[in-house]
Amino acid sequence: MEPRKVTFPHMGEYWIGFKALAERMGCEVVVPPRMTVQTLELGTRHSPEFVCVPFKYNLGNFIEAIELGANTIIQAVGGCRFGYYAEVQAAILKDLGYDVKFIRLDAGRNPLDMVRGFRDKMGTNKSFRDVKDAFFFAARLGLAIDEIQDFARKNLGFQVTPGQIERIETKYLARLAAATNIREVDAIRQEAKAELGSVALDRPENPLRVAILGELYLVLEPFSNYDIGRQLALRGIEVHQPLTITEMINHSIKGFKHVDELIAHSGGWVDHHLGAHGTESVSLSYTLMKEGFDGVIHLKPFGCMPEVNAMSAMQKLSREYTFPILFISYDSQTAETGVNTRIEAFCDMLEMRKKGVVSA
Amino acid sequence: MTARTRIGLPRAMLYHKYHVLWSTFFEELGCETVVSPQTNKRIVVRGAALAVDESCLSMKIFLGHVEALKGLADHILVPTIASEIKGEEACVKLMAACDIARHSVDDISLITYVVNERRAIPEKREMLRLGKMFSKNPFKVRAAYKKAKLTQYAHDRELAREQKSLLNQPWDAPRILLVGHAYNNHDEFIGMPVKRYLESLGATVFDSEAFDHDLARQLYANISTDVKWTYNKQLLGAVEYYRDKVDGMIFLVTFPCGPDSLMVELCQRKLTDVPIATLVLDELTGEAGLRTRLESLVDILRMEAANKQGDVASKESEAPRGAA
Numbered sequence: 001m002e003p004r005k006v007t008f009p010h011m012g013e014y015w016i017g018f019k020a021l022a023e024r025m026g027c028e029v030v031v032p033p034r035m036t037v038q039t040l041e042l043g044t045r046h047s048p049e050f051v052c053v054p055f056k057y058n059l060g061n062f063i064e065a066i067e068l069g070a071n072t073i074i075q076a077v078g079g080c081r082f083g084y085y086a087e088v089q090a091a092i093l094k095d096l097g098y099d100v101k102f103i104r105l106d107a108g109r110n111p112l113d114m115v116r117g118f119r120d121k122m123g124t125n126k127s128f129r130d131v132k133d134a135f136f137f138a139a140r141l142g143l144a145i146d147e148i149q150d151f152a153r154k155n156l157g158f159q160v161t162p163g164q165i166e167r168i169e170t171k172y173l174a175r176l177a178a179a180t181n182i183r184e185v186d187a188i189r190q191e192a193k194a195e196l197g198s199v200a201l202d203r204p205e206n207p208l209r210v211a212i213l214g215e216l217y218l219v220l221e222p223f224s225n226y227d228i229g230r231q232l233a234l235r236g237i238e239v240h241q242p243l244t245i246t247e248m249i250n251h252s253i254k255g256f257k258h259v260d261e262l263i264a265h266s267g268g269w270v271d272h273h274l275g276a277h278g279t280e281s282v283s284l285s286y287t288l289m290k291e292g293f294d295g296v297i298h299l300k301p302f303g304c305m306p307e308v309n310a311m312s313a314m315q316k317l318s319r320e321y322t323f324p325i326l327f328i329s330y331d332s333q334t335a336e337t338g339v340n341t342r343i344e345a346f347c348d349m350l351e352m353r354k355k356g357v358v359s360a
Numbered sequence: 361m362t363a364r365t366r367i368g369l370p371r372a373m374l375y376h377k378y379h380v381l382w383s384t385f386f387e388e389l390g391c392e393t394v395v396s397p398q399t400n401k402r403i404v405v406r407g408a409a410l411a412v413d414e415s416c417l418s419m420k421i422f423l424g425h426v427e428a429l430k431g432l433a434d435h436i437l438v439p440t441i442a443s444e445i446k447g448e449e450a451c452v453k454l455m456a457a458c459d460i461a462r463h464s465v466d467d468i469s470l471i472t473y474v475v476n477e478r479r480a481i482p483e484k485r486e487m488l489r490l491g492k493m494f495s496k497n498p499f500k501v502r503a504a505y506k507k508a509k510l511t512q513y514a515h516d517r518e519l520a521r522e523q524k525s526l527l528n529q530p531w532d533a534p535r536i537l538l539v540g541h542a543y544n545n546h547d548e549f550i551g552m553p554v555k556r557y558l559e560s561l562g563a564t565v566f567d568s569e570a571f572d573h574d575l576a577r578q579l580y581a582n583i584s585t586d587v588k589w590t591y592n593k594q595l596l597g598a599v600e601y602y603r604d605k606v607d608g609m610i611f612l613v614t615f616p617c618g619p620d621s622l623m624v625e626l627c628q629r630k631l632t633d634v635p636i637a638t639l640v641l642d643e644l645t646g647e648a649g650l651r652t653r654l655e656s657l658v659d660i661l662r663m664e665a666a667n668k669q670g671d672v673a674s675k676e677s678e679a680p681r682g683a684a
Contacts, residue, residue, distance in 0.1 A: 048625035050616040050640075080452055081618045087586035088622045091629045104586075256479055271459055272440045272474065275452030303414050303616035309456035311412045312463040329414065 005030050007070035009058040012220045013145050014245055016177045017138040022074065024134035025124045030070040032061040035223040039064060044332040046092050052081060052301035053331050054217040057224060059089055066098050076105045078216075080276045080305050111135075111252055140182050142245035144189040148172055151196050153241060156233035158207070160200040168195050204236070208350055211240040211288050213281045214299035215307050218330055219243050225299050225328075226336045228343060232297070235347050240293075242284055243277060269313050278306030282313045285325065289317070294350050295324035297343075302331040324350060364392040365494060367471075368433025370425035371396045373418060373457060374441065376542040376569075381512040382437060385487065388504035389494045394433045396425040398548040403428055408643045410464045417550065417614035417642050418543050419453055419460070427465045435471045436461075442476040444483070448590045451619055519570040526564060527605060533562035534661035537602045539595055540612030541620075542569040550641055551612055557651060558610075561658045566606060568598035575601065583630055589619045599627060608635040608661045615642040635661065 006022040007030045008015070015031050022029045033039075035057065043060030062073055075086040090102045103121045108114040119131040126134075152169050159165050172192040179185045210232055218225050219241060233239045251258045259273045266283035267290075273279050285296050298314060300307035311327060318325040326346045328339060367386045369375055375382070375395075383393045397403070399421055407424025429436050442455040453460075458472040471493070473486035484505065491501035536558055538545055545551035545567055558565050576597020580587065583596045599609065611627065613620045624638055637657050639650070 048621050051621045051625070052618075079449075081622060083449075083588055084586060084619070084622050087584060088626050091626055095629055271462075272455060272472075273442065274456040274459060278452070278456065303618065303621075305452045305618040306456075308412050308414045309452060309460060311414075312460045315412070316463045 004072045005070045006072045007065035008074040009061045017141040021138040032065040072101045146244040146246045153239040157236040158201045158203040208237045208294045218299040274309040275306035278310035281310040289323045297326045302329045366392045366433045368429035368436035369395045372422035372425040373543045376546040380515040381508045384511045385508035396428040440474045443478040446477045449588045520572045523570040534607040535564045537566045537606045537609045539568045571598040607665045611638045
């Protein structure tokens with residue numbers, strides 16, 4: 001058998017973690033090229049008509065990576081249609097004449113189960129301990145990425161020297177990509193924290209605070225949402241994004257308890273789990289509103305099942321409390337200008353509300 | 361003596377799978393069951409207005425039915441089905457149906473029972489809990505559940521048996537398998553017009569729902585190994601069983617159904633030995649366009665069948681139909 005060349009779908013900057021994980025399995029890694037409009041076009045051309053848009057992005061990533069020599073694809077599995085991506089994508093790639101092997105990264109019943117399953121499917125000669133360490137290392141990278149990006153989102157709009165935070169972010173992400181062990185990652189994280197902490201900020205006393213919620217892929221992949229987080233931040237808004245890989249790791253440890261907690265804190269807005277991150281969307285909308293946030297932006301692919309479920313509660317919540325929530329659906333045909341216009345109008349409205357120009 | 365409690369059953373979604381179970385259960389407990397009318401234009405229009413735009417047509421129709429029961433029932437039953445079999449899932453719409461109904465239709469009293477085998481919440485326990493709302497006598501509730509379960513089982517078996525007997529009947533028109541969820545195939549707005557029109561054209565229509573679910577569970581893996589949705593497994597099992605017994609298949613999908621968007625794609629790629637047509641329906645579907653497509657499909661299948669039969673007849677005069 002020819003040597004494994006592993007690839008995986010892009011999602012934000014987390015490729016750093018995926019790459020580290022696959023490399024530690026002793027595989028050569030082909031990181032898919034940065035996403036472009038072509039990636040989406042390529043994916044859309046070969047995808048079912050009304051599948052959700054992350055499927056199309058993933059497929060585009062795969063084809064581009066296969067063209068660069070990849071022959072093995074790691075695809076994660078989730079609690080909605082996402083759980084069924086791999087088999088259909090495998091059938092599509094096979095019909096296109098590509099000979100690739102899919103490895104499902106199954107969440108399993110608990111993290112231990114996940115590590116064991118992954119080890120078996122990779123058919124690696126690494127010990128369980130090595131595989132477990134690889135997961136820990138990848139997770140630690142994820143935490144570091146989240147910490148840096150979280151700071152950037154919250155402060156980007158207030159920096160005195162434009163571009164300074166972005167430069168620091170790029171620098172440390174590059175260093176994380178080159179890190180080889182956990183100690184190094186922690187050191188980089190500390191350094192980044194110190195350097196980011198010393199950035200001169202001109203922060204108003206009470207800035208607008210907006211949270212981005214919704215479907216995981218669209219929230220985490222800035223290319224797919226036209227970098228909404230940055231757009232908002234540059235308008236002087238403190239952007240919060242509760243969904244991150246850090247959060248995902250916490251979920252997988254807590255299991256069902258996590259959902260129960262969300263339901264308990266939803267103020268009666270949700271009684272049963274809505275699937276994937278639907279419960280989060282409703283429950284967090286409620287808690288963030290209570291915390292005094294100025295608004296929520298809810299992102300989802302067109303037809304996303306869990307997030308559409310969440311919307312009926314969120315729309316009612318928004319009406320009853322006159323709490324601004326902007327719902328945006330993305331598909332392969334969504335135009336960036338259209339999204340930008342809606343974001344601008346939403347921000348204008350939030351600013352006017354804050355100044356008391358309009359009430360409700 | 362107070363009037364009997366009226367339990368509303370929306371004639372949509374899982375009603376088409378479990379109506380026997382529900383009506384037997386509540387009637388045994390001394391409740392009256394009220395079923396919403398057959399889906400009509402008004403229900404569809406109201407449902408589309410109540411639902412989030414991007415909901416599937418089946419969900420829109422469901423909300424229309426829930427609203428139609430307003431004022432006619434004391435409680436409306438909307439089950440929360442997350443996972444009927446360990447390791448499997450139901451569509452997330454069915455998990456959330458109760459929450460969606462609650463937030464979309466005002467002034468109704470909903471009752472629900474949860475089935476989530478992944479968290480070890482079995483149907484029996486939850487239905488007994490529900491039953492105790494209407495009867496103080498736990499033995500009566502148990503007996504009601506048992507009878508309901510058996511009646512439902514007999515009903516399903518009868519449907520499957522009837523359909524099986526169709527296979528042995530002589531035929532000359534094309535045989536078509538209508539592949540769709542129970543709530544689509546049996547809905548008066550979605551599947552029934554398609555079925556009736558096909559039959560008026562002389563086709564014999566098989567229903568993917570009237571099929572032995574246990575058998576389906578043994579067969580589905582020939583097409584898909586990864587699928588986790590219980591109901592899609594049942595559909596795939598029926599597809600696998602009938603693929604060499606029918607002349608063509610129609611996949612009946614409501615826009616934008618999540619599970620089916622992937623399942624249909626997989627079937628189109630993997631089933632190369634049987635003609636497949638996909639009908640995607642939404643609340644705006646025009647009947648004329650639909651009829652034209654069905655007519656041409658039946659024509660094509662009839663020609664194909666005639667060709668095939670001609671070949672077979674020349675070889676073995678007895679066999680009604682050759683293997684595909």
